Amino acid sequence: MTEIELLNWARGPGLQIATIIFVAGVVIRIIEILMLGRKPNLAEAKGSEMSAGLKTMVSRTVPDRATFKRSSFTITAGYFFHLGLFITFFLFAPHILLIKDVIGFGWPALPTPVVDAFAVITIISLLAVLVNRLTNKVMRYLTNFGDLLTWFLTLAPLITGYIAFHRIGFTAPTLLAMHILSVELLLVVFPFTKLMHAFTLFLARWYNGAISGYRGVAS
Amino acid sequence: MSASLDKGINALKQQVDATVAAFFSSCVHCGICAEACLFYTETGDPERTPINKTEPLRRIWKSEYTLMGRLGKLFGLGKKVDDKLLADWETLVYDSCTMCGRCSMVCPVGNDITLMIRKTREGMAAAGHAPEGLIGASKRSVTIGSPMGVKLPALLAQVRHVEEDTGLKVPLDVVGAEYMLLLSSMEIMNFPEFIGAIAKIFDRANVSWTISTEAFEATNSGIQIGVSDIAAELVQRIVDAAEKLRVKTVISPECGHAYMAIRWDGPNLVGKKFGFKVRHVLEVLDDLRQQGRLKTSGMEKGKLTYHDPCQISRRGGVIDEPRRLIDMVSDNFVEMPDHGKMNWCCGAGGGVSANERADEIRLKVFQRKKDQFDAIRPDAIVSACSNCRIHLEDGLEEYNMDIPLLSLTEMIAEHLAGDDRAGAA
Amino acid sequence: MKDIGNDADFRQVLQALDPMQQRQVAAVFVEHVLSLSGDKRLDHVIRTVADSEASEFELSGALKTAKAVTFDSHARCGAEGHWSEQAGYFVARAVVAACTPPAQTRAGGAAWQAAMSARMAHTSMLIDDVSSEQSAHTECEWQYRAMRDYLNAQAEGK
Numbered sequence A: 001m002t003e004i005e006l007l008n009w010a011r012g013p014g015l016q017i018a019t020i021i022f023v024a025g026v027v028i029r030i031i032e033i034l035m036l037g038r039k040p041n042l043a044e045a046k047g048s049e050m051s052a053g054l055k056t057m058v059s060r061t062v063p064d065r066a067t068f069k070r071s072s073f074t075i076t077a078g079y080f081f082h083l084g085l086f087i088t089f090f091l092f093a094p095h096i097l098l099i100k101d102v103i104g105f106g107w108p109a110l111p112t113p114v115v116d117a118f119a120v121i122t123i124i125s126l127l128a129v130l131v132n133r134l135t136n137k138v139m140r141y142l143t144n145f146g147d148l149l150t151w152f153l154t155l156a157p158l159i160t161g162y163i164a165f166h167r168i169g170f171t172a173p174t175l176l177a178m179h180i181l182s183v184e185l186l187l188v189v190f191p192f193t194k195l196m197h198a199f200t201l202f203l204a205r206w207y208n209g210a211i212s213g214y215r216g217v218a219s
Numbered sequence B: 001m002s003a004s005l006d007k008g009i010n011a012l013k014q015q016v017d018a019t020v021a022a023f024f025s026s027c028v029h030c031g032i033c034a035e036a037c038l039f040y041t042e043t044g045d046p047e048r049t050p051i052n053k054t055e056p057l058r059r060i061w062k063s064e065y066t067l068m069g070r071l072g073k074l075f076g077l078g079k080k081v082d083d084k085l086l087a088d089w090e091t092l093v094y095d096s097c098t099m100c101g102r103c104s105m106v107c108p109v110g111n112d113i114t115l116m117i118r119k120t121r122e123g124m125a126a127a128g129h130a131p132e133g134l135i136g137a138s139k140r141s142v143t144i145g146s147p148m149g150v151k152l153p154a155l156l157a158q159v160r161h162v163e164e165d166t167g168l169k170v171p172l173d174v175v176g177a178e179y180m181l182l183l184s185s186m187e188i189m190n191f192p193e194f195i196g197a198i199a200k201i202f203d204r205a206n207v208s209w210t211i212s213t214e215a216f217e218a219t220n221s222g223i224q225i226g227v228s229d230i231a232a233e234l235v236q237r238i239v240d241a242a243e244k245l246r247v248k249t250v251i252s253p254e255c256g257h258a259y260m261a262i263r264w265d266g267p268n269l270v271g272k273k274f275g276f277k278v279r280h281v282l283e284v285l286d287d288l289r290q291q292g293r294l295k296t297s298g299m300e301k302g303k304l305t306y307h308d309p310c311q312i313s314r315r316g317g318v319i320d321e322p323r324r325l326i327d328m329v330s331d332n333f334v335e336m337p338d339h340g341k342m343n344w345c346c347g348a349g350g351g352v353s354a355n356e357r358a359d360e361i362r363l364k365v366f367q368r369k370k371d372q373f374d375a376i377r378p379d380a381i382v383s384a385c386s387n388c389r390i391h392l393e394d395g396l397e398e399y400n401m402d403i404p405l406l407s408l409t410e411m412i413a414e415h416l417a418g419d420d421r422a423g424a425a
Numbered sequence C: 001m002k003d004i005g006n007d008a009d010f011r012q013v014l015q016a017l018d019p020m021q022q023r024q025v026a027a028v029f030v031e032h033v034l035s036l037s038g039d040k041r042l043d044h045v046i047r048t049v050a051d052s053e054a055s056e057f058e059l060s061g062a063l064k065t066a067k068a069v070t071f072d073s074h075a076r077c078g079a080e081g082h083w084s085e086q087a088g089y090f091v092a093r094a095v096v097a098a099c100t101p102p103a104q105t106r107a108g109g110a111a112w113q114a115a116m117s118a119r120m121a122h123t124s125m126l127i128d129d130v131s132s133e134q135s136a137h138t139e140c141e142w143q144y145r146a147m148r149d150y151l152n153a154q155a156e157g158k
Helices: A003-036 A049-059 A065-070 A072-090 A093-103 A112-135 A137-142 A145-165 A172-192 A194-214 B005-015 B018-026 B032-036 B055-065 B067-074 B083-095 B102-106 B113-126 B132-143 B152-166 B185-190 B193-204 B221-225 B228-245 B256-270 B281-290 B320-329 B356-365 B367-376 B386-398 B408-414 C007-015 C019-036 C041-050 C056-073 C083-099 C110-128 C136-155
Strands: B179-181 B249-252 B277-280 B304-306 B380-383 B405-407
Touching: A003 A172, A003 A194, A003 B018, A003 B067, A049 A194, A065 A072, A065 B032, A072 A093, A072 A112, A072 A145, A112 A137, A112 A145, A145 A172, A145 A194, A172 A194, A194 B018, B005 B055, B005 B083, B005 B113, B018 B055, B018 B113, B032 B102, B055 B067, B055 B083, B055 B113, B083 B113, B083 B356, B102 B113, B132 B221, B132 B228, B132 B356, B152 B185, B152 B193, B152 C110, B179 B228, B185 B193, B185 B386, B185 C083, B193 B281, B193 B408, B221 B228, B221 B256, B228 B256, B249 B256, B249 B281, B256 B277, B277 B281, B281 B320, B281 B408, B304 B320, B320 B408, B356 B367, B356 B386, B367 B386, B380 B386, B380 B408, B386 B405, B386 C056, B405 B408, C007 C110, C007 C136, C019 C041, C019 C083, C019 C110, C019 C136, C041 C056, C041 C083, C056 C083, C083 C110, C110 C136
Parallel strands: B179 B249, B249 B277, B304 B380, B380 B405
Antiparallel strands: none
């Protein structure tokens, strides 16, 4: 297969397959959760479930002071790479064009040098995150194959994207193909890993807020 | 209570609902929950990371309720739940956890890890992997009516003593009273003056109340060991008595888990809404204060602070009431660093104090509370749970700190206006 | 000499005593129920309490020991409670009340608190010992008599 054929496959059938598996997988995982249901609460309520749940969906993004002091590295590094991922994916002109092709509209991009800088910051953050995961006592104990796999799957698109943009090492078509393929790999594995938290965390936070809110506590 | 691994696995299966599935799906192994748990912060043992305590439940969720997990099970892959796992997890789930709820407050993806640990206990207990002390307490609760074996004659003897001390009558089995007071065995045995304090306050505020001789025990060992059937049976006794006496409100005393059991779990355990309200004694006192029926005089000397009992504050929702009550009798109140819903557990709730095997670790983790007290150096600590009280005192003594522990209800009673004996301290 | 026939009078009389006297009277109440506690540490403590010459240092040491005894003897939450052992807990509490300095004593004063705990010790013993001829009021009566004897002795300028 020539590199152009590879690129065309990656952009075409490859992307389609990956997207289908991704969407189907995410939907199945979410249905799996919701189907289990929740027993109604028969105790006399002290507060509202819905509003408390919605509040926690947002408020849990901000750690309380004492928690931040104790886990400042984990939290800071986590914020850096999440923000970085958001910027490099959603605010990069070529990506926005791709999205526009699919959903019909786009939005303004950040200047490319800025995105480029954030890509570097994000890669460094992810490396720091790995070091933390392997040296922090608690994280080392909790870490399993899934954690390492997802770390790799998240880092790969960033690195391949960076070297594709800077034309390092290979020809442009090959670099682009590698980048797209790395994204497709991420999409395909995503629904079967903890990366699902990107969707399920909204459910989890809502439940948490609702359960506490019912009892009159803002969590 | 015949136990078996199969029963345990079935119990775990039943415990998985949408919330559990959402929680396990979202955990990213960040480890932040460990830093919220005093059993980790004071020991440095990563096994005690809260989310790790739920491993038995997680394996069941994975293999029974996820596509990949079920596929894996077909091929004999995936981690199983066996007796060895449950035996290894016993000290994590029981000795190293009070179900205090701090982990649930800090998890960035929003997991209610405390709820997951409570559910894990259902499986552990059904499989026979619960601590000796808790099994005994549960048996006594069911057969005698009290986890500590407190029978009616003992209660009556304490009531008589209280009547002598206060000169007031303690109304028993009064049909149509507005409030029915429950008591914990700890109060009956160790702090009977609580009953006297209630009698004085209610007499002064003209409150119609009673104690039922058929159901006076507030402590619910079923909640602590994690056997919902036992918990339900204990709640039903209270429901029957409350309905028989046709009371409007049942009062949960100064005991942590009792409040959770009757106020929040109760109707869900017995499967029916209550025909009466349930309130914590502090909520009742605060209501009286708001209605102007609770008048106090005199102020406590010295700097006071409040230790929030986990099941009443963070898990129960009674956070502001105690502070409003303390404000009535103190103008020198100081909050601990991390107070209110983020206060740290005393280390003894959730069955830990009933478990002798956990004595060493319980005293070790008290260091967290010691640090809080050291930061503000109070003259006295007020709380509203008999178990917290006695274990904070125990810990303070172990670390050579001389700070008295006060019951909030008893403190209010000592300051009742119009009492020429008020404000002696 | 006013007769003490009820708790209101009893409490009034106790509260009229000065701190030293309260301590001595408290010691009298405690000694009467001391046998209900198996903890030998309390014997030494109560001797210190009853001693009018005891220094502040000795008293604070006594208080610390008494508190330690209460922690060792209280019923554990969830553990099977034995009222006869609980009697020992209340004896220890009575001793704690007796040696608590006036500034930290709760309502009623040291002697009243000690009297109440001593009665609780007696009541606890009775809960486990149903065959006893005594009633809860027996201890109460004894305390009134003891108080009267103490006041008489004081009046005679002993």
